[in-house]
Amino acid sequence: MKIPFNKPLITGSENKYLDEVFANDRFSGNGKLTERCNSLLEEKIGCKKSIMTSSCTDALEMAGLLSFIEPGDEVIMPSFTFVSTASAFELRKAEIVWCDIRKDTKNIDEEKIESLITSKTKAIVVVHYAGVACEMDKIKEICDTYKLFLIEDAAQAIDCSYKGKPLGSIGDLATLSFHETKNIHCGEGGALLVNNPGMTERAQFIRDKGTNRIHFNQGKVDKYTWVELGSSYLMSELQAAFLFSQLQSSESINLSRVESWNYYYKLLSEFIPKERLPLAPDYCKHNAHMFYIMCSSFEERKSLTAFLSEHDISAIFHYVPLHKAPYWKGKYSQIHLPVTNEVSETLLRLPLYYGISKEEIELVAEKIKEFFHDK
Structure with a gap:
C-alpha cells in the first residue's frame, strides 16, 4: 500500500460551478462566483470584507501595502513559517525582527514579543501554525498598547477559532491560503480578510492594480484611474468556482x-x-x-x-x-x-x-x- 503525504481534495461538485462560469461567459476576476466566495467567508468568519486573491502570498503583499510599511519599519514575526510571511514585508523594505516560537504549539511565543518592540516597530505578524491559534488575547493587548498593526497569517487555519472567535477575525488584517496542500483549495488561491474598517476601500484599490475601479463600477466616477500603489491580485472566476464548491462543505x-x-x-x-x-x-x-x-x-x-x-x-x-x-x-x-x-x-x-x-x-x-x- 502506497500512502502519499497529501491528496488534493475533489468534492465532486466542482464541475457544477465551473459550468456556471462557462454559462456566464466571464472568466476574469470579481465575477459572481468570486462574490459568492467573499460573501461566504464574510459570513463564516465575521470579517468586514473578504477579498479573494490568486494566492495567500498576494494577500500578504496587500497586507504590507495596507499597513503603510515603509523602508526601515520593523515587523515582528516568527522565523518558523513559509517564506511568503516575510517576503511580503521585505518587498516593502521593512526590517524583519524574528521572534522565537513556543515549544508546545509551534506558534510565536507571546511572552517574547514585547521585548522586541522599539520605536520603529510597525506591525506584528502571527502565524496560526497547523490551524492552532496563537495566544491572541495577549498579542492583541500588546498591539493595542503600542498601537501596532496586527496581521494574522491564517494560511492553514480555515474554520479554526480562538476562544470562540474565528481565526482571521481578530487582527486588523488576515490572510488565508487555498493552495492544493490546504484543507480547502482551488489549486492556487488565497484571501485577504479586512477587519479594520479604515482599510476596506484601500484594499479594493490595491487589489485592482491601484485603481479606483470600484468607484467606476458603483457609478461614482465616469472613468477609473490610478490612485494607489497596487497590483493584479484578483482570483479568476475559474478558481472561485472550484473553491466555492469546497467552501460550502x-x-x-x-x-x-x-x-x-x-x-x-x-x-x-x-x-x-x-x-x-x-x-x-x-x-x-x-x-x-x-x-x-x-x-x-x-x-x-x-x-x-x-x-x-x-x-x-x-x-x-x-x-x-x-x-x-x-x-x-x-x-x-x-x-x-x-x-x-x-x-x-x-x-x-x-x-x-x-x-x-x-x-x-x-x-x-x-x-x-x-x-x-x-x-
Missing part, C-alpha cells in the same frame, strides 16, 4: 480530518510521549491541517523519514528557519532562536488528507512503532 471536510487526526493521536500516544505530539489547547478549535511528531534529533528524523519511504509512506518536514535562509547572506547569523532551530530539525509531518482510511493511518502508526522498537 468545509466544516464537514474538516470534521472528517479531525477524526483522522484524533485516530493518529490515539494510536501514536500509546508509545510516543505526548510532549512529542501536536498540542491543541481546549480553547482552540483546529481543523486538523496536519499531524506531526517530534523526533529526538535531526539524525533520528532523517532515519525515520527514510524508513517510512522504504515502506511507501511519504512523510515530510518543514520549515528551514527563514532567518537562516541564504537570501539574507548571513544578516541574521547572530540571532539566537533555540526553539525554532530545534523544531525545524526534528518535526516530521505525517500523511493526512481528506479520505485517508483508518487502515492507512494504522499502517503509518505501525511502521513508526516498528522503527522505534528496532532502534
Whole structure:
C-alpha cells in the first residue's frame, strides 16, 4: 500500500460551478462566483470584507501595502513559517525582527514579543501554525498598547477559532491560503480578510492594480484611474468556482480530518510521549491541517523519514528557519532562536488528507512503532 503525504481534495461538485462560469461567459476576476466566495467567508468568519486573491502570498503583499510599511519599519514575526510571511514585508523594505516560537504549539511565543518592540516597530505578524491559534488575547493587548498593526497569517487555519472567535477575525488584517496542500483549495488561491474598517476601500484599490475601479463600477466616477500603489491580485472566476464548491462543505471536510487526526493521536500516544505530539489547547478549535511528531534529533528524523519511504509512506518536514535562509547572506547569523532551530530539525509531518482510511493511518502508526522498537 502506497500512502502519499497529501491528496488534493475533489468534492465532486466542482464541475457544477465551473459550468456556471462557462454559462456566464466571464472568466476574469470579481465575477459572481468570486462574490459568492467573499460573501461566504464574510459570513463564516465575521470579517468586514473578504477579498479573494490568486494566492495567500498576494494577500500578504496587500497586507504590507495596507499597513503603510515603509523602508526601515520593523515587523515582528516568527522565523518558523513559509517564506511568503516575510517576503511580503521585505518587498516593502521593512526590517524583519524574528521572534522565537513556543515549544508546545509551534506558534510565536507571546511572552517574547514585547521585548522586541522599539520605536520603529510597525506591525506584528502571527502565524496560526497547523490551524492552532496563537495566544491572541495577549498579542492583541500588546498591539493595542503600542498601537501596532496586527496581521494574522491564517494560511492553514480555515474554520479554526480562538476562544470562540474565528481565526482571521481578530487582527486588523488576515490572510488565508487555498493552495492544493490546504484543507480547502482551488489549486492556487488565497484571501485577504479586512477587519479594520479604515482599510476596506484601500484594499479594493490595491487589489485592482491601484485603481479606483470600484468607484467606476458603483457609478461614482465616469472613468477609473490610478490612485494607489497596487497590483493584479484578483482570483479568476475559474478558481472561485472550484473553491466555492469546497467552501460550502468545509466544516464537514474538516470534521472528517479531525477524526483522522484524533485516530493518529490515539494510536501514536500509546508509545510516543505526548510532549512529542501536536498540542491543541481546549480553547482552540483546529481543523486538523496536519499531524506531526517530534523526533529526538535531526539524525533520528532523517532515519525515520527514510524508513517510512522504504515502506511507501511519504512523510515530510518543514520549515528551514527563514532567518537562516541564504537570501539574507548571513544578516541574521547572530540571532539566537533555540526553539525554532530545534523544531525545524526534528518535526516530521505525517500523511493526512481528506479520505485517508483508518487502515492507512494504522499502517503509518505501525511502521513508526516498528522503527522505534528496532532502534
